[in-house]
Amino acid sequence: MSTIDGTIVATALPTISRDLGGLSRISWVATAYFLAQVTSLPIMGKLGDLYGRKFVWYVAVALFTAGSMLCGVAGSINQLIAFRALQGVGGGGLGTLAMAIVADVVPTRQLGRWLGYQGAIFAVSSIVGPLAGGLFIDQLSWRWAFYVNVPIALVALAIVTVTLHVPYRRIPHAIDYTGAALLTLALVCLVVLTSTGGEDFAWTSPAITILGVGAVGLTLLFVWRQRVAVEPVLPLRLFADSDTRVVLALNVTSGVLLSCGIFFLPVFLQEVAGVSPLESGLLLAPTMFGAAVGTLVAGRRVERAGRYRRWPIAGSVLMAVGMTLLSTLGTSTPATLAIAYGGVLGLGVGFVMQTTLLAMQNNVEHRDLGIATSTALLFRLLGPTIGIPIFGAVLNAGLPDHGPRTAAAFGHAVPAVFLAAVPVALVSIAVSLRLQERPLREHARYGPDTLTAAPVVVED
Numbered sequence: 524m525s526t527i528d529g530t531i532v533a534t535a536l537p538t539i540s541r542d543l544g545g546l547s548r549i550s551w552v553a554t555a556y557f558l559a560q561v562t563s564l565p566i567m568g569k570l571g572d573l574y575g576r577k578f579v580w581y582v583a584v585a586l587f588t589a590g591s592m593l594c595g596v597a598g599s600i601n602q603l604i605a606f607r608a609l610q611g612v613g614g615g616g617l618g619t620l621a622m623a624i625v626a627d628v629v630p631t632r633q634l635g636r637w638l639g640y641q642g643a644i645f646a647v648s649s650i651v652g653p654l655a656g657g658l659f660i661d662q663l664s665w666r667w668a669f670y671v672n673v674p675i676a677l678v679a680l681a682i683v684t685v686t687l688h689v690p691y692r693r694i695p696h697a698i699d700y701t702g703a704a705l706l707t708l709a710l711v712c713l714v715v716l717t718s719t720g721g722e723d724f725a726w727t728s729p730a731i732t733i734l735g736v737g738a739v740g741l742t743l744l745f746v747w748r749q750r751v752a753v754e755p756v757l758p759l760r761l762f763a764d765s766d767t768r769v770v771l772a773l774n775v776t777s778g779v780l781l782s783c784g785i786f787f788l789p790v791f792l793q794e795v796a797g798v799s800p801l802e803s804g805l806l807l808a809p810t811m812f813g814a815a816v817g818t819l820v821a822g823r824r825v826e827r828a829g830r831y832r833r834w835p836i837a838g839s840v841l842m843a844v845g846m847t848l849l850s851t852l853g854t855s856t857p858a859t860l861a862i863a864y865g866g867v868l869g870l871g872v873g874f875v876m877q878t879t880l881l882a883m884q885n886n887v888e889h890r891d892l893g894i895a896t897s898t899a900l901l902f903r904l905l906g907p908t909i910g911i912p913i914f915g916a917v918l919n920a921g922l923p924d925h926g927p928r929t930a931a932a933f934g935h936a937v938p939a940v941f942l943a944a945v946p947v948a949l950v951s952i953a954v955s956l957r958l959q960e961r962p963l964r965e966h967a968r969y970g971p972d973t974l975t976a977a978p979v980v981v982e983d
Contacts, residue, residue, distance in 0.1 A: 524587065524614070524617060524672050524675055524676065524679075525560070525587070525614040525615075525617040525618045526618070526644070526645050526648035527648045527651055538665050539552060539600075539603070539665050540600075542665065543597070543598075543599055543600045543603060551604045552600070552603055552604060552607055555604045555605070555607040555608040555611065556607045556608070556610060556611040556614065557611065557714070557904075558608070558611065558710070558711060558714045558715075559607075559608040559609070559610075559611025559612045559614075559615065560611040560612075560614045560615040560904070561615065561710055561714065561901060561904050561905070562615070562706065562707040562710045562711070563611065563612045563613075563614075563615030563616060564615045564616075564618075564619050564897040564898075564900055564901045564904070565703075565706065565756050565757050565894060565897045565898060565901055566615075566703050566706075566756060567579060567583060567615055567616035567619055567620060567897060568619050568620070568623065568894040568895075568896055568897025568898070569698070569699075569754075569756055569894050569897075570582075570698070571616075571619075571620050571623060572894055573698070573754070575689070576620050576623055576624050576627065576689060577624070577683070577687060577689050579616060579620060580616065580617070580620045580621070580624070580683070581680070581683075582613075582616070583612075583613045583614075583615075583616025583617050583620060584613065584617065584676055584679065584680060585613070586609060586610070586612050586613030586616070587610055587612075587613025587614050587616075587617060587672065587676065588613070588672060588673055588676040589609065589613075590606050590607070590608075590609035590610025590611070590612075590613055591610055591669045591670070591672035591673060591676075592669070592670070592673060593606035593609065593610075594606045594607060594610060594666075594669040595666040595667070595669040595670045596666070610669075618645075618900060619896050619897040619900050621641065622641060622880065622896050622900070623896040623897075624687070624689060625637050625641065626884045626896065627689055628689065637822070640818075640819070640822075641818075641877075645814075647811065647815060659671070698754060699748065699749075699752040699753070699754055699755050699756045701748055701752070702745060702748040702749055702752050702755055702756040702757070703756050705741055705744050705745040705748055706745050706756060706757065708737075708741050709737075709738055709741035709742045709745055712734045712735075712737040712738035712741060713734075713738045713905075713909075715734055716731060716734040716735060716738060717909055717911070717913075719731075720734075720916075726916075745757075746759070756894075757894065757898060758894065761887065761894070761895060761898060764886055764887075765957070765959070766882060766883070766886055766958060766959055766961070767883055767886065767887075767895075769879075769954055769955070769957050769958045770879040770880070770882055770883045770899060770958070771883075771898065771899065771902045772902075772954045773835055773839070773875055773879045773951060773954055773955060773958075774876070774879060774880075774899050774900075774902040774903040774906070775902050775903070775905055775906045775909075776839075776842075776906065776947050776948070776950060776951035776954070777838070777842065777872050777875045777876050777879075777903070777906065777951065778902070778903040778904060778905065778906020778907055778910070779906040779907065779909065779910035779944070779947050780842050780846060780868065780871075780872065780906075780910075780944055780947060780948060780951070781814070781868070781869070781872045781906070781907075782906060782907030782910055782911055783846075783910060783911075783914055783940065783941065783944045784810050784845070784849070784865050784868045784869070785807065785810065785811075786907075786911055786914075787914060787918065787937055787940050787941070788807060788810065788849070788861065788862075788865050789803040789806075789807055790918070790933065790937055791852055791861060791933065791934075791937040791938075792806055792807075792858055792861065792862075794930055794933035794937070795852075795854055795856075795930050795933050795934045795937065796856075796857075796858040796861065797930070798858060806858060806862050807862070807865065809862045809863065809865055809866040809869065810862070810865035810866060810868060810869040811869055812866065812869065813865070813866040813867065813868070813869025813870035813871075813872075813873060814869040814870070814872045814873040814876075815869075815873065816870060816873060817838065817869065817870045817871065817872065817873015817874045817875075818873040818874075818876065818877040819873075820873075820874075821834040821838075821873065821874050821877060821878050822877060822878075822881075825878060825881065830960060831878045831881060831882055831960070832958050832959070832960040834874045834875070834878040835874065835875045835878055835879055835882075835955040835958055836952070836955045836956060836958075837871075837874050838870075838871040838872065838873070838874025838875035838876075838878075838955075839871065839875060839948065839951040839952040839954075839955045840871070840952060841867055841868070841870055841871025841874065842868055842871035842872060842875070842948045842951060843871075843945065843948035843949055843951070843952060844867055844871070845864055845865070845866075845867035845868030845869075845870075845871055845948075846868060846941050846942075846944045846945045846947075846948050847945055847948075848864040848867060849861070849864045849865070849868065849938070849941035850938050850939075850941040850942035850945060851938065852864070852934075852937065852938045852941070853934055853935075853938065854930060854931055854934035875951070875955075876903065879899070879958075880896070880899050880900075882958065882961070883895050883896075883899050884896060885961065886961060910944075910947075913943075914940045914943060914944065917939060917940050917943045918936050918937065918939075918940050920936075921935060921936030921937075921939045921940075922936050
């Protein structure tokens with residue numbers, strides 16, 4: 524649900540703008556969800572550590588479902604944007620809490636396989652979103668793109684209520700609301716800056732300068748707050764570990780490169796190869812299929828061998844190869860070759876994303892499991908937040924300012940975008956080589972050896 528709703532409005536935005544108006548603000552229907560999702564990730568992870576992940580997961584599903592219903596009945600573009608933000612708050616909790624719960628009940632040695640399953644779901648959902656949006660528009664209404672979440676949420680609630688019993692230890696509750704507010708405001712400044720810079724405002728405009736200064740200043744205040752808070756939202760002790768810093772950097776680079784492929788390969792397919800938007804969505808499937816295969820293969824191999832370091836390195840190399848191949852596209856390149864190159868990129872991303880998350884969860888103390896998971900996902904989402912506007916500026920710079928933007932023009936501009944992403948892949952290779960190999964835990968977080976160590980409370 525969380526992943527699909529990040530992309531389901533992509534094909535619905537033109538219809539929504541005709542129905543509700545507000546064309547100048549229509550992009551915020553997607554941005555509001557993404558922004559709320561990013562800012563809620565670390566908070567939801569921390570709340571899960573404090574109050575129990577199953578209970579907080581219930582809250583996240585309730586917020587997401589309520590937001591979905593309200594989006595379906597929205598009567599204006601401003602209402603829809605506000606309700607999408609509410610939906611995004613819930614969506615930010617769904618993914619991070621689900622991954623943390625898996626780490627609670629599965630031994631780290633097997634965790635790669637189970638995170639691989641979740642990675643495959645993520646990959647498939649990224650493709651299903653735009654296709655489902657187009658299907659609902661053609662057959663029903665754009666409002667059903669939101670209503671469809673309700674029956675899915677009810678099924679999920681029933682399954683979790685009956686089958687999931689996650690024990691947890693109660694600890695003193697001291698939520699750092701000041702830190703949460705500072706983090707949220709800093710991310711708001713960053714997302715608005717990267718979303719509007721070069722489009723609504725020139726990069727040298729006073730508005731962008733204010734946003735940049737605000738993002739830096741609020742980040743510094745947030746770091747100071749985390750040093751003095753009793754229960755920090757984002758414990759700085761996480762960053763004391765060298766592997767944690769490597770993992771977070773790899774999550775940023777892989778997020779940048781995957782979003783570059785997802786957003787700009789369809790531009791090539793539609794503008795140069797001449798396929799329809801729906802067809803370009805289908806042709807994007809090999810990229811996400813490669814990511815799904817990568818997560819599954821790496822997960823199973825890590826479970827059998829107990830070694831994970833080689834996979835982020837191999838994945839970074841494949842990402843560099845995929846981006847280099849994509850940079851060679853031209854007006855005469857067949858669409859089949861372009862999507863094959865995308866498959867190489869996706870395979871590399873699959874090798875990197877889930878094994879780095881496994882490494883981080885394996886290294887942290889149990890008290891930090893939820894916040895460590897949400898932090899890794901936060902940095903992964905920061906990749907497209909930063910990368911897409913920059914690559915969009917590269918694309919626009921390669922297109923003529925006046926006159927028709929022909930297929931030949933896109934045939935030169937889009938490969939330049941992929942070429943600009945190659946240095947990011949090279950940085951990923953250099954960073955991945957710094958990752959250390961550490962023994963994987965053989966026991967689950969909650970099992971016979973841990974349940975007897977201290978009293979626990981089982982969530983009903």
